[in-house]
Ligand SMILES: [Cu+2]
């Protein structure tokens with residue numbers, strides 16, 4: 001019997017010689033590939049490049065903010081930099097990063113499928129992403145855009161003379177890439193699971209991707225419509241949002257946040273999925289309250305659609321609608337809290353490894369918790385009036401989206417790196433990077449909470465002198481953070497040639513992806529796996545290992 | 552001196568500040584305790600159950616399911632408490648006291664213009680008396696701005712298409728920051744200013760220096776300049792309705808619905824008269840969109856308001872004590 005079984009952990013070291021990497025050669029074999037693993041690699045390279053570009057803008061802003069005066073950049077340049085930092089990081093990095101890189105690579109492997117349901121559409125998604133990113137880059141080099149990533153009207157439609165059209169068009173196209181990915185994942189999860197892999201046997205990463213995909217599919221079209229309306233108003237002068245043309249600027253904000261709040265969950269849900277998988281693997285335990293964690297993803301996806309107007313508490317909504325949205329916003333915090341408590345409880349009586357992915361995930365839980373609880377400050381209506389549109393908000397969403405999503409992504413990329421490349425990364429360097437990221441992150445963003453409460457508004461090129469000390473601290477932290485982010489780029493690339501061969505399952509983790517060779521063959525599994533075990537069945541593995549020892 | 556250069560806490564300079572800070576401190580203590588609790592638990596467990604040769608595999612043990620219920624129910628209850636507290640503050644801010652002193656503000660790229668009821672105008676500085684509620688009615692001439700008084704713990708977005716009002720009551724004299732908090736273009740970070748909170752007597756003295764006549768009386772002049780008075784006469788003979796006594800009343804429209812004649816209704820009546828036509832009148836009023844500047848609009852509004860109070864005279868009552876010193 002050669003059926004891949006879960007329990008032959010650690011037994012196999014030798015990577016089989018044929019894998020998705022060396023199966024075909026030549027540029028075309030990559031650019032026309034339909035293999036989800038190769039497409040994931042294409043995404044990995046593209047989002048990494050975009051991350052570096054977005055990071056460059058961030059670094060320039062932090063250097064500018066070392067002094068209260070606007071001395072390094074002109075105001076217009078500064079405004080363009082924070083806009084392009086936001087646009088690049090949100091639309092071209094945070095939204096695609098986990099689904100398109102890790103999700104693409106792992107979803108079929110985790111459910112025992114040969115590929116996604118629509119491999120060609122998957123490739124199309126990447127091309128759409130690249131088209132959008134290309135337009136974005138053209139905008140950047142031909143003068144940029146200065147509206148803020150939120151494109152608020154009437155500034156964006158009547159007053160800005162930068163490339164608003166190009167940027168929103170890029171966002172519009174990137175949206176289709178997201179929609180198609182979401183559609184592909186949903187169908188794949190419904191139709192392509194291996195025999196025996198019931199819903200409750202799925203890894204929580206798959207549940208998270210499923211919830212994310214629903215949000216992508218339902219919310220993104222609203223963004224597309226909003227951006228089209230904006231483009232029409234700007235070019236043809238049809239009044240939707242501009243009061244001079246009979247429109248309403250607050251309508252724009254409703255429509256924009258109807259997408260962009262759920263988009264926060266497009267960014268954080270997959271991160272939570274990674275966290276669940278990593279916690280299980282590095283504690284060798286089933287996640288406590290598996291079903292609660294799984295359904296909390298769906299609850300977040302659902303409730304996430306009902307809270308958009310919490311971005312408008314001072315923008316012009318009635319007192320009563322503000323109250324309704326505040327009420328629902330507190331509710332959406334409950335499922336997130338459930339997850340944090342469940343991850344924590346999983347550590348009890350576990351076998352906790354302090355390897356790099358786990359370090360990142362411990363960082364993730366900590367930072368996400370801070371990001372989450374500061375959300376409660378913002379949901380408390382009377383307090384939001386003071387802190388909204390200040391650095392408090394900047395700190396809050398960086399804790400969620402960088403402390404949360406980026407930390408989890410780094411955890412995931414380290415966890416699955418041996419599967420993706422067949423090689424181990426250098427553990428010592430990886431731990432150092434994890435530490436630098438954690439320390440640098442907190443030093444960068446924690447002072448910003450204080451800065452916001454003492455009153456520094458966001459998107460300020462110059463500021464009052466008494467805010468300087470906190471800004472200098474923040475910039476110092478950003479330098480540490482930058483080193484922490486650059487390190488993995490170097491040692492991960494280095495490890496592709498020089499890393500120790502990883503073998504099938506270097507972590508002793510449970511999951512279908514660990515039953516095939518590393519890197520996996522083009523068709524993922526030599527034979528269709530049959531699943532007979534529960535998700536994260538470490539006790540089962542334990543028994544099996546006991547048996548193998550008897551042999 | 553060091554402390555003044557490096558504030559970790561914004562000054563409390565309004566009645567609202569203490570209340571907001573109280574909620575803030577409560578939240579810091581609550582969320583701080585919970586967060587630190589979680590960090591210590593994770594750290595403690597990760598050390599206690601770290602992987603060792605005798606602990607290669609986790610124990611086959613699951614904590615009791617009742618925990619799950621606990622950490623769903625307890626946070627939900629706490630969140631409801633926070634919701635009530637936060638909403639209570641918000642309500643407090645939304646309800647403007649009746650005796651508030653009316654000040655008008657317009658935001659435009661990139662300055663704040665303020666006008667006092669007695670007509671004084673200032674740019675990027677706002678003089679107000681201490682211990683008296685101040686109501687600011689505001690609109691934008693271009694994009695969205697946000698009028699932010701960090702030391703009063705309040706802000707509100709300023710919109711180009713309608714009036715909004717906010718209020719505060721300063722509790723100490725001094726100079727406090729005004730910031731624009733909604734990104735509005737190139738010099739957004741330069742759209743800043745100061746509130747000068749003064750003793751009431753000082754404020755009266757300040758008011759006395761240089762005025763072009765009250766806003767309402769300037770509005771009355773504009774009423775003639777724009778020839779509004781050709782249709783809106785003082786008796787029912789005009790082609791347009793009598794505006795005296797209008798402000799604050801309910802108006803019946805041609806489609807038999809009623810609306811309250813508030814700031815935004817007056818504004819709309821002037822900029823977009825066809826939108827709501829008064830019952831019994833022909834829709835002949837021309838639109839003044841693009842002709843009346845935001846400043847003039849404020850004055851016209853002040854005028855319509857002043858004759859709406861049934862007291863007929865075209866001047867807003869000046870704050871107590873001001874009459875004698877006003878020209
Ligand atoms: Cu939101």
Ligand SMILES: [Cu+2]
Pocket residue numbers: 696697731732733734735736738739740742
């Ligand atoms: Cu501004």
